[in-house]
Amino acid sequence: MSRTTVLSRFFAAFDQRSRTLRHFAAPGLSAMMILLWVLDLRAALQIPTVEDWPGPPTGPMDFAGAVSGAVCVLAVVLVSVPRSGPRATLAAGIAVPLSVLTVSVLLWPLPKGMFGFPITMAETAGVIVVLALAGLRCRAWQIAVVSVLALAAFFSDYLREPTGLYLSSTLLMVATGLAPGLYLRWHAAERRGHVERVRSAERLAIARDLHDVVAHEVTGIVVQAQALRHIADRNPAAIRAALPEIEASGTRALESMRGMVSRLREPGEAPLASNPAEGLTALAAPAAPGRPEVTVHVSGPIGELPPEVGTAVLRIAQESVTNALRYARGATRVSVVVTADDGEVLIRVDDDGRGAGRPVGGGHGLVGMAERARLLNGELTAGPDGVGQGWTVRGTIPARNGGDGRE
Structure with a gap:
């Protein structure tokens, strides 16, 4: 099986499934983000009081992560629509990590207690989703901006929960977010290239078919020119001088076209059917x-x-x-x-x-x-x-x- 056939079947199977998945991608992302935010809010409402462990009293800042998560949910819902372009994706890619980073800076001076204020699930998922969308839709410099801000947002977890700072895990989170978008971008480019190659091949086949048509017409011209040389009644000198040149020109054009197309035609390929x-x-x-x-x-x-x-x-x-x-x-x-x-x-x-x-x-x-x-x-x-x-x-x-x- 040739590489072209393998690619054709792979793209066909992928496209057959992706058409269905595209209808549910935006609602699915939105539902996931809303569910994560509800779980984050539920966790914030269940924070134990000072009687349970030495820690900060329950206050408005306990809900800062949920507020930032709501911003992430809103941004993802707005930008997950397939019609959203690079500018809207870049705006979401800036807003989401900045929201996480801003809350981290606000929580930094507060006492952390036993568990601190870890980045919520909605915040983490929001950063990962906008990274994936940026990798799919945005230009290189836009992807770089979103990646740097996402890296800073994940690093800001240290300001909320100073239990350790791991560069490798932070870089892995950013790479995990970018990977799906970059893969889909590569697939789309491969798909476009594949279609262009197929169209070019078909145009060559059409050119070969048109050659058969034109060759037939040129052959008729040559035959007519040959006949005119023998049946001209008045035999003007000018016509007699021009007809051999017409015949020679038509013959040369026909031979050149046949030589060119014979090099284009694949071995065993059938020419244009006469009927x-x-x-x-x-x-x-x-x-x-x-x-x-x-x-x-x-x-x-x-x-x-x-x-x-x-x-x-x-x-x-x-x-x-x-x-x-x-x-x-x-x-x-x-x-x-x-x-x-x-x-x-x-x-x-x-x-x-x-x-x-x-x-x-x-x-x-x-x-x-x-x-x-x-x-x-x-x-x-x-x-x-x-x-x-x-x-x-x-x-x-x-x-x-x-x-x-x-x-």
Whole structure:
């Protein structure tokens, strides 16, 4: 299995789960922070009095940690929304550790008693969460600012509870906070790079298909020029002098294009099909042990489509059938329906298998198909059919003047 295939499957599985997790990330973080704050407040209300041990009397400062925790909860709730940008994240990354540090400075002169005033759970979780969000969203200098403030906030525990100062554990806390955000940032960058590589590869394939179209047109020009040399009635001297040059220029262009594309084409790669309708019909196959039946229904003037549109339809259908045969577990049939009219071409490929394990939005084939349709001003979607088991690919491509050349 190639590295590209492994990455495609990893990204597909990760994306399939992350889409669900993103819906619950903000509510989950908010609920966690509120729960921790409630536990901190409950602990503050249960502080023993001076009769239980020699310590400070219960007073308003016993709730300073809970107040700082409330600030942390509010900041995390506001900034955990996925739409929050680097500036909002930086503001939260400054506010949370500053709140912890300010309370530590205020508690420093007070007698500490038996247990002191340790940093609360909500404060600790707030600092860790804003570190993770900064690692995910912010620039390098912003991450550095939040990290330094978080380091100072964790160090300030010594002002509340002077039982020892451990640099290694403090640095570990900061690293623990940064690690998830930096990992997700790296994954997003890898995902973008993977998609760009797939799109580039698909554009090369499209360029090779377009070469076949242009080569056909240039061949016609050469043939016409050759014919004109022999059937010209008036035989003007200027035309006779120009025609050989036209023929030579067309031949040179054709040879150059063929040489260039032959170096781009992979070994064994099939060139542009001369008849997309025949290529679609060739996809049909009877059921076999371990292989579902593939049925093809084609209607409309498929053979009259522009070559780039017909090629796109055929490639999308081929890739969709390949994915269905590879990933649709337990499928008994794969259906291909292509309908063409004067306005657009509709492609639908579905199966009745269990497709939960196949790539969803992250596979090489689906990205390439979507890119091919997009370049022709079309669109392509894929996913469960919403009725039961099965997977459906739907594509729509304008039948005439599909592409305008714009990116």
